[in-house]
Amino acid sequence: MRKRMIAGNWKMNKTYGEGIVLAQGLADELSGGTGDVDVVVCPPTVDLKGVSEVIAQASAPFALGAQNVYWEESGAYTGETAPDMLEAVGATHCIIGHSERRGYFGETDEDVNKKTRALMAHGIVPISCCGEPLEVREAGTHVAYVVDQIKRDTEGLEVDDPSAYVIAYEPIWAIGTGKTATADDAQEVCGAIRQTLVEVFGAEAADGIRILYGGSAKPGNVAGFLEKQDVDGALVGGASLAADSFAAMVKAAMA
Numbered sequence: 001m002r003k004r005m006i007a008g009n010w011k012m013n014k015t016y017g018e019g020i021v022l023a024q025g026l027a028d029e030l031s032g033g034t035g036d037v038d039v040v041v042c043p044p045t046v047d048l049k050g051v052s053e054v055i056a057q058a059s060a061p062f063a064l065g066a067q068n069v070y071w072e073e074s075g076a077y078t079g080e081t082a083p084d085m086l087e088a089v090g091a092t093h094c095i096i097g098h099s100e101r102r103g104y105f106g107e108t109d110e111d112v113n114k115k116t117r118a119l120m121a122h123g124i125v126p127i128s129c130c131g132e133p134l135e136v137r138e139a140g141t142h143v144a145y146v147v148d149q150i151k152r153d154t155e156g157l158e159v160d161d162p163s164a165y166v167i168a169y170e171p172i173w174a175i176g177t178g179k180t181a182t183a184d185d186a187q188e189v190c191g192a193i194r195q196t197l198v199e200v201f202g203a204e205a206a207d208g209i210r211i212l213y214g215g216s217a218k219p220g221n222v223a224g225f226l227e228k229q230d231v232d233g234a235l236v237g238g239a240s241l242a243a244d245s246f247a248a249m250v251k252a253a254m255a
């Protein structure tokens with residue numbers, strides 16, 4: 001049985017002080033616990049340490065995730081962050097391959113593959129994103145597009161603990177647009193991702209890997225996605241920027 005996961009991607013929002021306030025608000029909202037749901041918040045890099053302290057001080061029932069990582073251990077890579085730097089501030093998860101990083105910063109499937117290996121070597125859970133642009137969806141080739149992405153992103157990988165590797169399917173046309181995929185749209189692609197994971201890792205591992213949906217997910221629509229067989233949670237952007245809406249999504253996942 002896969003444990004549901006609700007992950008919040010703050011993207012490039014919230015200064016240090018604002019991040020502390022949001023994390024504290026979320027700790028208050030979720031003080032009753034999150035039941036059998038894994039909750040992760042992914043603030044900007046400079047906010048990680050502060051949010052980590054809020055989690056520790058408030059015994060908050062959520063984990064800390066980063067939004068990016070570099071695969072080298074250290075060295076002359078200006079502006080980058082190594083896996084052990086994330087570990088040192090308490091990050092246990094890390095988003096990689098988000099379409100915004102792919103689109104604006106040229107991140108490739110090869111990069112995603114290297115980042116996955118680096119994170120896994122440090123025991124940090126990758127939340128590895130995939131998803132098709134609008135023109136691919138309109139051409140009706142979205143399933144093949146995402147399956148190819150998954151095959152490249154996972155090439156040569158070994159997954160010892162399926163619960164420590166997470167995929168997020170985010171159709172690019174649904175991100176921050178208010179235009180949501182239907183739950184059936186999500187299931188179509190998430191089902192194909194699961195099938196691909198069976199081919200890549202075998203049935204047992206594939207059955208334990210969580211697949212999240214992301215793209216204008218909100219308190220009002222998240223339950224519909226979670227009803228689907230191969231959708232195990234949500235990667236939330238805009239609705240994770242307010243404690244009450246994000247907490248409402250966690251509570252919907254607990255129901």
Ligand SMILES: O=C[C@H](O)COP(=O)(O)O
Nearest residue numbers: 009175176215216237238
């Ligand atoms: O990482 C999160 C996704 O890009 C979804 O963002 P959104 O919920 O604002 O559409």
